[in-house]
Amino acid sequence: MARTKEFDPDTALQAALELFWRRGYEATSMAELVEELGIARASIYATFGSKRELYLRALERYGEQHNPVLLAELSQPGPVLPAVRGLVRRFAREAGEDGADGPGRGCFVTNTAVELAPHDPDAARRVAASLGHLETVLTGALVRAEAQGELPGGRDPRALARMLLVLMQGMRVIGKAGDGTARLRDAADQALALLD
Template identity: 55%
Template sequence: MGRTKEFDPDAALRSAMELFWRKGYEATSMQDLVDHLGLGRGSIYGTFGGKRELYLKAVDRYGEDARVMLVHRLAGPGSGLQAVRDLVRFYGAGALADEDYKGCLMTNTAVELPADEGACRRVASGLETLETALMGALVRARAEGELGPDKDPASLARFLVTLLQGIRVVGKTAVRQRYLDDTVERALALLD
């Protein structure tokens, strides 16, 4: 008969996600995880696998949290165009308010682990989720007459995905205020 876990695996995963998000994959050691989670190595390995497996599970959790947020912000009732505008402004404001300069875990993963196949699959899935959510809101906006017939929802969604990820990267720099001040509104002008 196996021993019962004396900790909450979901809480531990969220805590690991925060540590990886703040420090990055390479800079986080197994000892950092042991200290931060307050768990023994055996508990971490037994529940999550090694550091890489734990990292990928943390990225999965982050991606699921992001998906829930996107559905809430973009698929709800009301103006699809306003929902898109609000999301872009939310990303801009979030980048400027990020006191720890930690950015987006998905974007950080893309930059730090471009050759890791598992990480790349998760990043691609996250980008596709964002694109799909944006495109759905833009299609709805066009159907409601908020977005002109000359505006292609698919192309705009891909542009906005790229813009939002760029906002996350620039948001990690000391000069973010200078670059992000008018970028959001200039980008949103393309929706007019």
């Protein structure tokens, strides 16, 4: 007779996501996962597989939580450019915020792009899919802005979306280095001036 799980896998996955997001893949040990999730090592392996598989599932969960929020922000009826500006400024502000233990934790996708994607094809595919989603959402918003007469003529919505994507992800990296608030704000302001 199979034993029933004595923990909620969904709650455990969320706890793993938070730990990996704070510490990164390499710096997170199985012992820390056992402690953070409050379940035995054997249960982690039986439910999620290896540490790497758990990390990749946590990365997918991150996208499931954050992608709909970005889409909702940029899909509201009415003027589009205020929402795009707000999103870029929010990325700059959040990237510049420090936590209680130092520079911010950044974006889980960006962290994965830096730490794992160069040598892990599965992580690289997930990062590419997430960045592709953000690019698509930004492009869609800027196409709407162009159609509504908010974006000056002659601008390429897709190229602008790509520039904003690279800027926003770069801001996350700069933010992790700490003390970049003025840099982040200035970069956001300069990039957003291209939308005028």
